[in-house]
Amino acid sequence: MRDYRELTSRYLKVQKKRTLLTIIGIILSVALITSIGTMVISARDMMIKNEIERNGDYHAIFLDTPSDKVNNIKNYVGVENSALTKTIGTGILAQITDDERQQNPESPPYRYVNIKGYDKDALDILPITLKEGRLPQDEEEIILEYWVADYLPNNPKIGDIITLPIGIRIDEEGNQLSSNSYMKNEIFEEKDIRKYTIVGFFEPKFAWVGQYITTGITFLDNDNLTLDEEYNVYVKMDSVKDIHENTKKIAQSLDLYQYMEDSSEPYYNIEYNERLLRLSAQSLDMDLNNSLIGILIFIVILIIVSTIAVIYNAFHISVLERISQFGILRCVGASPAQIRNIVLKEAWKLSLIGIPIGLFSGVFAMQVVMFFVNKLNYRLLSGLTIVVSPLVFIVSAIIGLITVFLSALGPAKQAGKIPALDAVRNTGSLKKESFDKIKRSAFSRKLLGIEGEIAYKNLRRNRKRFRITVFSMIISIVLYIAFSSFMTYMLKASNVHSEEMGDFMIWHNGSLGREDLDDTVYRDLKDLPDVEEVFYYHRYSAQIIVPQNKINSGYVKTSHYAHHYKKGHVYELDNNLLYGYEQENLNAFKPLLKKGNIDIDAINKENGVLIVQTSHVYDGKSSNGTIMDIVNYEIGDEISVTANFSEENLDDTKVKVLGILDMSPIEDPYNLNEGVIMITTKEVYDSIQGTNYNPSFLVKCKKDHSLESIRQYLKDLVDMHPTYTYMDRVQLAQEERNAATAISIFLYGFVAVITLIGSLNIINTISTNLILRTKELSMLKAIGMTQNGVKRMVSMEALFYGIIASIYGGIIGTGLSYLLYHFVTQGIQDFPWTIPWNSILVSTAGATFIALMSGFLPLRRINNNNIVDNMRMEE
């Protein structure tokens, strides 16, 4: 030994068990923090990848750039990559047929293809999902959306040559139309005729019959730019920092801006890939919504607090155990700072071992979890690969170090303050205690015997140790309750929207005059053996007039749009949804009923409706808005309703509120556009809406039944009546169930680790509590207490600790679980908050059990030793 500080490693080696416990505590907490960080970083990485896949790998587009400026932009300092595209023109694919016009009287005269030229960089960075064939390689080749081939004459295949009239689309006044709008009476001005070889078909973002304007992509040769033509220059910059300013600077230096009539600010024709920019930005807080950040911070704080509790206890107890040794050191001349250093150096050494292991096991644990999650084939997480981020490592290591030092600081200071006299008195810690006189309780003695009474007095005699023990048990109980109820909320929140979505969704476009066919389909579906329930409904939007006293003032304050709806003393809400259901369907909504009741006769007789008053509300600030009640109707109130675009232009109808629902059972649970959802029977719906066409069916299958009969029926139906379309949601529903499993793997993992930390803490405190009292316990035996008596006394102590800790822990844990509930649900009361009795029960029983167990082990050791030896034992 060359230095007194070497004492540190001696102590650590001698106290192997405690050293191990402390290191495990450090490892667990660092691993938890690392895995959370890794998860966040990996999720961000996945979101960036998805965004690139969806929108392209670029930061900004300089739109309509003259050809002579294109290369200036491409070569500008700070531009890392660039790509060129150009609008070649609009080609006519086919004329709209009479049938199609009947379905949509507003349709334009032709189906078009917007032809764009992509240079080879653009083909590379912009998202194109080829279904067949290859990308175009010269200006005579083209790729089209796969479904439009059906509309072209002779249904061309890959390799076929098509001839397209190319031109521009203008409205009646001669203004050019934008590529995503169309008019019934628009005019096509032909400029050219071109021949293209089809070399491939790609998947568009949306494929829909009603999409009249589709996209075709041809090759653009970026070496031969046409003079006086305009190009779109896609750029990816070296850094996303200040990208808006930097790109504007480029535009400024190249004179690529103009002044609009009504503004003194220059206008730059630059478009940004905002989501990608936000995701790539350094600050994570932009892309995560506030409640998620709240939850993350909350979890990390809980982890830190629990680790501090474990490590603090470990150090505190080890200092208590060594009081006389520190006293000797003081006697032989160690200064308080030297003793403090010994303890802090212990902390440092433990961190040095624990933190690196924690970092790696955190990442490793995430990889194990991802391995299982990937097996579940959950769409949302597919493509998620674990990203090992140095930032996460550094932050977790720093948090870990701070945690350990915070935990060790108190005990270190305490050790430094130990008076030298404590050593020379040679009594270990026993005489350090100040004994409070404890009132004798005849009650406790009668009930629990003399051992119980001593146990009770033992608890009360040393406040500090009592507090440490109870504190560590409380922490364990609180953590368990908070996390397990948090887990329940997360599971509920992730399930709540998917439960009622059904397995098949069927729409009928163009059912006008064929209502009997829809009725037949409904009956057929109901009669299929594997079908449990079929919802048959019509939906249309409607306007309602809400008097001022029925509008929720909170909504008016929050909403960005509410003032648009205000007309004098009333609010005219435009975006309400009116559902007309088959009568027997309505009975299934009873569980969602908040007020009133569902009485079909009354609904039909009194023009009754069931309403959902809750709606998404946009405050103009946050992108997702909030969910709140926008009106406050009561049962019996009348609402004045007008159907939007009713063909027969019916007058206002008065409907009567007969029931208020928590949320809509089908489709979106709340109105997405600041409106009320009204649900009624088909009869009432008809009287408001007038005509009754384009119904939807939602089919729920029996659990674990074959789906083939339904699939076959639907296939036949669509073959026979092409106006029907359907969506097979079985796969999706399965994915949603898998999502729940994936989330529970994560959450159960966290709960398991937290439970482990909590248990460590209890074991640590209780067992040392006893070891410290070896002398005293032996003395009790020496004067005639039996081994069983000692056991009973110790168990009773553990029991008392359990009871006291469960009272405090239960209350605090319940409070925290309530807070977490609010974080998770963000005030949307999809499910009510209840006291987490289960968690309270499990955690208190568990904590008490662990306390009992951790008492028995040291007791056995004490028992195995000779009574006199124990009594002689120093410290």
Place this chain on the structure above:
Amino acid sequence: MEILRTENLCKTYGSGETRVDALKNVNISINEGEFVAVVGPSGSGKSTLLHLLGGVDKPTSGKVFVDDVDIYNLNEKQLAIFRRRKVGFVFQFYNLIPVLTAEENILLPILLDNKKPDRAYIKELLDLLGLQDRRNHLPSELSGGQQQRVSIGRALAYKPSIILADEPTGNLDSKNSREILDLLKISVKRYNQTLMVITHDVDIAAQADRVVTIEDGIISKDEVIAI
């Protein structure tokens, strides 16, 4: 030449009904090289006096001068250095650090000072204590007498000017007791140290230069024994 002096030294424990005056206005002066035995019944205040002289306790009132320095005027760190360099304690229960070997326990005060130990001196010390072949043993592997010798070694390691021993032989048999006392005497002679021993052992008291008797917190007798 005076090395140690107290002025109206008082120590009181507790207050009110439970108040105990362990020391009442004790004035004592000890010269360099003196061997003082302190005797008296249990609870008379012997140990309290020794602790106060060694700077491990705090007096309720009064002063302790070592080499004319008022040691309770020093701050915690200075007091620690004082104990490290000026005083060597020997306790009845040895009080060794269980995780350190015999030699390391002896070296501890020097190491606390971040100094290199004088190897020749330590060897001499180990020889003197008869611990040469036990130097790498842990305290738990040593007999009581050996442990006490280690603790004496620790007290002597820094060649302090004052050695304070609280019943150093109280836990030992008569053979070991004699050896321990001889060791102490040899050491104080060789390094011209001052030795103060609390003892119940008449034989030990008989070998001292001076015997101080304490009763009820006051010095009731102070006899210089003529050689």
